[in-house]
Amino acid sequence: xxxxxxxxxxxxxxxxxxxxxxxxxxxxxxxxxxxxxxxxxxxxxxxxxxxxxxxxxxxxxxxxxxxxxxxxxxxxxxxxxxxxxxxxxxxxxxxxxxxxxxxxxxxxxxxxxxxxxxxxxxxxxxxxxxxxxxxxxxxxxxxxxxxxxxxxxxxxxxxxxxxxxxxxxxxxxxxxxxxxxxxxxxxxxxxxxxxxxxxxxxxxxxxxxxxxxxxxxxxxxxxxxxxxxxxxxxxxxxxxxxxxxxxxxxxxxxxxxxxxxxxxxxxxxxxxxxxxxxxxxxxxxxxxxxxxxxxxxxxxxxxxxxxxxxxxxxxxxxxxxxxxxxxxxxxxxxxxxxxx
Amino acid sequence: xxxxxxxxxxxxxxxxxxxxxxxxxxxxxxxxxxxxxxxxxxxxxxxxxxxxxxxxxxxxxxxxxxxxxxxxxxxxxxxxxxxxxxxxxxxxxxxxxxxxxxxxxxxxxxxxxxxxxxxxxxxxxxxxxxxxxxxxxxxxxxxxxxxxxxxxxxxxxxxxxxxxxxxxxxxxxxxxxxxxxxxxxxxxxxxxxxxxxxxxxxxxxxxxxxxxxxxxxxxxxxxxxxxxxxxxxxxxxxxxxxxxxxxxxxxxxxxxxxxxxxxxxxxxxxxxxxxxxxxxxxxxxxxxxxxxxxxxxxxxxxxxxxxxxxxxxxxxxxxxxxxxxxxxxxxxxxxxxxxx
Numbered sequence: 001x002x003x004x005x006x007x008x009x010x011x012x013x014x015x016x017x018x019x020x021x022x023x024x025x026x027x028x029x030x031x032x033x034x035x036x037x038x039x040x041x042x043x044x045x046x047x048x049x050x051x052x053x054x055x056x057x058x059x060x061x062x063x064x065x066x067x068x069x070x071x072x073x074x075x076x077x078x079x080x081x082x083x084x085x086x087x088x089x090x091x092x093x094x095x096x097x098x099x100x101x102x103x104x105x106x107x108x109x110x111x112x113x114x115x116x117x118x119x120x121x122x123x124x125x126x127x128x129x130x131x132x133x134x135x136x137x138x139x140x141x142x143x144x145x146x147x148x149x150x151x152x153x154x155x156x157x158x159x160x161x162x163x164x165x166x167x168x169x170x171x172x173x174x175x176x177x178x179x180x181x182x183x184x185x186x187x188x189x190x191x192x193x194x195x196x197x198x199x200x201x202x203x204x205x206x207x208x209x210x211x212x213x214x215x216x217x218x219x220x221x222x223x224x225x226x227x228x229x230x231x232x233x234x235x236x237x238x239x240x241x242x243x244x245x246x247x248x249x250x251x252x253x254x255x256x257x258x259x260x261x262x263x264x265x266x267x268x269x270x271x272x273x274x275x276x277x278x279x280x281x282x283x284x285x286x287x288x289x290x291x292x293x294x295x296x297x298x299x300x301x302x303x304x305x306x307x308x309x310x311x312x313x314x315x316x317x318x319x320x321x322x323x324x325x326x327x328x329x330x331x332x333x334x335x336x337x338x339x340x
Numbered sequence: 341x342x343x344x345x346x347x348x349x350x351x352x353x354x355x356x357x358x359x360x361x362x363x364x365x366x367x368x369x370x371x372x373x374x375x376x377x378x379x380x381x382x383x384x385x386x387x388x389x390x391x392x393x394x395x396x397x398x399x400x401x402x403x404x405x406x407x408x409x410x411x412x413x414x415x416x417x418x419x420x421x422x423x424x425x426x427x428x429x430x431x432x433x434x435x436x437x438x439x440x441x442x443x444x445x446x447x448x449x450x451x452x453x454x455x456x457x458x459x460x461x462x463x464x465x466x467x468x469x470x471x472x473x474x475x476x477x478x479x480x481x482x483x484x485x486x487x488x489x490x491x492x493x494x495x496x497x498x499x500x501x502x503x504x505x506x507x508x509x510x511x512x513x514x515x516x517x518x519x520x521x522x523x524x525x526x527x528x529x530x531x532x533x534x535x536x537x538x539x540x541x542x543x544x545x546x547x548x549x550x551x552x553x554x555x556x557x558x559x560x561x562x563x564x565x566x567x568x569x570x571x572x573x574x575x576x577x578x579x580x581x582x583x584x585x586x587x588x589x590x591x592x593x594x595x596x597x598x599x600x601x602x603x604x605x606x607x608x609x610x611x612x613x614x615x616x617x618x619x620x621x622x623x624x625x626x627x628x629x630x631x632x633x634x635x636x637x638x639x640x641x642x643x644x645x646x647x648x649x650x651x652x653x654x655x656x657x658x659x660x661x662x663x664x665x666x667x668x669x670x671x672x673x674x675x676x677x678x679x680x
Contacts, residue, residue: 093572094596102596102620104571231444232433247613256434256442256626262617269613273587273606277626280442286596286620 002340003116004057004321009047010329012057012322020112020120025071028124030063030081034144035114036312037324037336039174040265045325048267056113057321058338059085060148062140063119065128072124079130082143082298083121084151084290085109090126100126100291115321117340129294132302141309141337142301145179149335150297150308151290152263153179153240157187158293159261159284160236164188169214169225171250172240173201175311175335176263178208180238182308185209186300189236193228195221195249201334204310218249225253233258239285240264247271256280263288312337342680343456344397344661349387350669352397352662360452360460365411368464370403370421374484375454376652377664377676379514380605385665388607396453397661398678399425400488402480403459405468412464419470422483422638423461424491424630425449430466440466440631455661457680469634472642481649481677482641485519489675490637490648491630492603493519493580497527498633499601499624500576504528509554509565511590512580513541515651515675516603518548520578522648525549526640529576533568535561535589541674544650558589565593573598579625580604587611596620603628652677 003017020029035058043049044057065079075081087107088100095103107122121127135143142150153176162168162184170180173196184192185208193212194205202213214224225234233255239246242264250260251271262285276283300306314333316324324336343357360369375398383389405419415421427447428440435443447462461467475483482490493516502508502524510520513536524532525548533552534545542553554564565574573595579586582604590600591611602625616623640646654673656664664676 093570097595097597099597099620230433242617244613255437257437257439257629266613266617269617271611271613271616273584273609273611276611276623277582277602277606277609280439280626281624283616283623284621286617289597 001117002318003113004318005054005113006044006051006057007054008051009045012045012325014319014321017056017116020118022067022069023120024122025069026123026125027069028065028072028075028121028128029067030061030119030121031066032061032063032114032117032119032340034062034140035338035340036060036144037328037338038148039176041325042329043265043267045329056116058113058115059108059110060144061114061119062144062147068124074125075128075130080134081128081130082147082294083109083128084294085148086287087122087127088291089123090291095126098292099289101287101289115318115338127291129298131298139301141312142307143298144337145308145311146294146297146301148290149175149311150179151293152176152288154183154293154297155288156180156238156240156261156263156285157183159259160238161259162187162189162236165190166235167191167193167229168236168238169193169195169234169253170238170240171195171246171253172264173198173205174240177238177240178204178311178334179308180240181205181210182208182306184238186306193225193234207310218245221249222252229255235259236261238263242266242269244269251276251279251281254281258282261285311335315339341457342658343453344658345394345453346384346391346397347394348391349385352385352665354659354661357396357456360458362407362409363460364462365409366463366465367409368405368412368415368461368468369407370401370459370461371406372401372403372454372457372459372680374402374480375678375680376400376484377668377678378488379516381665382669383605383607385669396456398453398455399448399450400484401454401459402484402487408464414465415468415470420474421468421470422487422634423449423468424634425488426627427462427467428631429463430631435466438632439629441627441629455658455678467631469638471638479641481652482647483638484677485648485651486634486637486641488630489515489651490519491633492516492628494523494633494637495628495630496520496578496580496601496603496625497523499599500578501599502527502529502576505530506575507531507533507569508576508578509533509535509574509593510578510580511535511586511593512604513538513545514580517578517580518544518651518674519648520580521545521550522548522646526646533565533574547650558585561589562592569595575599576601578603582606582609584609591616591619591621594621598622599624601625651675655679
């Protein structure tokens with residue numbers, strides 16, 4: 001099969017790879033209908049994370065099940081499925097509490113490389129969610145978004161306790177930040193402030209439900225949020241970048257007693273204990289337990305109540321994955337969908 | 341009046357000080373019935389916090405109101421009152437959300453030095469809670485505990501979401517940690533693990549409701565907590581020390597999705613962003629909004645349902661404040677009560 005492999009920073013190649021096979025009786029194999037490039041893939045692509053060997057790329061996927069292991073019960077061959085980037089048994093105490101990304105038996109699905117024609121998904125019963133039927137083509141981008149960026153933005157909004165009566169600020173205007181805006185809107189937030197200085201992203205943020213745009217960053221951004229919230233700060237802040245600056249911007253934008261939901265994968269972040277202590281905010285985040293939200297998100301998409309697929313502003317054949325990475329790296333594209 | 345003043349690390353003197361007077365019409369003056377030495381006072385006493393000038397000591401107090409400003413409505417002369425170490429208006433949005441320690445008009449009551457015969461309390465209506473009547477002498481230590489250490493331990497337990505069905509671990513066996521055990525018990529926690537290696541403190545922890553004692557610290561302590569919780573970690577962890585080691589011990593002792601409530605004043609703490617991200621715990625804490633809990637805590641004490649005053653294992657006349665500090669610094673005493 002064809003599959004994308006990251007050889008070194010800036011060096012993505014689509015090449016012939018071995019087809020995946022069932023290894024454990026809880027596995028499923030899917031034929032990938034659509035996959036994409038994640039903002040978190042750029043940490044590797046930019047050399048922030050070390051790439052020590054050629055690594056299959058991608059961890060977001062939707063597709064049709066072609067084979068299942070003997071113990072798979074809930075998913076059948078022919079099902080159209082959406083899954084999280086972390087495989088989970090969905091039965092352990094951690095999963096039952098809604099933290100499937102930290103399942104006692106969690107495995108990174110992306111280890112197999114989802115930017116490919118086929119993908120092995122471990123713990124299929126606990127990881128995959130089947131759609132009610134074969135989706136129309138136009139639903140596929142949104143279903144694909146559910147497998148990570150929508151689920152991650154949603155978790156950020158839930159972790160930040162976005163909801164009725166709340167003013168929510170979103171730090172980061174990548175796909176996750178934009179979908180955190182959508183999530184905050186769905187969760188009933190009263191006011192949603194998107195922090196963005198890119199016209200096209202501001203526009204999408206407004207489509208997704210942003211009521212205000214703040215272009216300033218850092219201390220100036222914090223000051224603007226305070227101005228907009230009677231001096232108190234936002235009730236809820238969603239952090240969707242993962243840098244020191246963005247984390248501090250998020251913490252400082254929240255009011256005492258407010259909630260910061262952080263879903264940008266932390267890189268080089270050190271939180272100053274004393275400032276965090278006196279900030280007196282709630283902090284919660286991490287790799288999103290997308291599986292917790294998938295049934296609800298799939299239904300919302302199926303019913304065409306949300307259209308998170310709008311974050312894909314570039315669609316390419318899988319063979320052009322390298323250009324897909326490049327366009328995102330250069331911020332020419334918000335998010336690239338790849339068609340195997 | 342007599343009052344304790346910290347001149348330099350290790351140098352506490354009780355000397356003649358000017359009586360406090362009403363400054364703002366929202367002030368009250370109280371005659372202090374009992375005051376005490378706080379674990380957080382030891383940061384100054386030990387020279388961890390710089391002491392640049394002679395500083396009135398103490399921020400915990402109960403007493404009788406002797407004078408009120410013209411705008412004080414809810415508190416009257418002659419009332420026996422308990423108050424928090426932070427004055428709060430109790431009417432701003434932050435107070436209404438339960439974060440009185442970060443009130444938009446917060447003032448540190450301890451600025452006036454509570455280890456004294458009289459104390460000025462700003463924003464008396466929003467800060468003080470009157471007891472239902474004049475308390476019996478034996479209730480005074482418990483009411484005094486409510487003004488900080490009980491309220492702080494309680495906030496830690498609430499921040500850690502201690503409650504029915506939960507396993508709660510408590511890092512720190514000072515007065516706050518011990519009262520966090522009591523709080524967790526009152527909040528209905530199923531299992532309470534006190535981390536302590538001091539026999540007298542272990543005994544008090546058990547009296548307050550601890551079901552298990554873990555003597556190990558650091559990574560070994562974390563391993564023991566994991567062993568006791570099916571490998572997952574505790575649902576709730578209360579941090580009541582404030583050092584790098586104790587914070588990391590707390591975070592690592594919590595399961596993914598669990599809650600860490602930190603109330604030890606952070607000193608020299610830097611939280612590693614990546615570890616915090618993947619730990620996927622909830623973090624919340626800071627200076628306790630004691631005022632939120634005071635009405636309930638005063639009632640529980642009045643009804644003799646809890647006896648937090650047991651943390652005072654040394655009672656001295658105010659004039660012997662220096663010995664009170666020394667005994668706590670040397671861990672000969674858990675907490676020193678001072679009688680003006």
